[in-house]
Amino acid sequence: MTEEILGIEIMDLEEAVSCLWGAGIYAESGMGCTGPVVLIAEHNLNKAREILTDKKFIG
Numbered sequence: 001m002t003e004e005i006l007g008i009e010i011m012d013l014e015e016a017v018s019c020l021w022g023a024g025i026y027a028e029s030g031m032g033c034t035g036p037v038v039l040i041a042e043h044n045l046n047k048a049r050e051i052l053t054d055k056k057f058i059g
Helices: 010-022 042-054
Strands: 003-006 027-032 035-040
Touching: 003 027, 003 042, 010 027, 010 035, 010 042, 035 042
Parallel strands: none
Antiparallel strands: 003 035, 027 035
16 A cells, blocks of 8 residues: 545544445555555556546545
8 A cells, every 4th residue: 555545534444445346446544643644656646536426525
């Protein structure tokens, strides 16, 4: 895991990770310095952001 996606509500964090798994992207939940994060591989960053935006997990 080399990239973090910020801005996901703590109550939605596990659902967001499951959403990415369903799309074939391995992700993990974690806590960063500023709050909850989704951790993903660098090569999946753009696709993961697109999916999480479409599903309204991030703006």
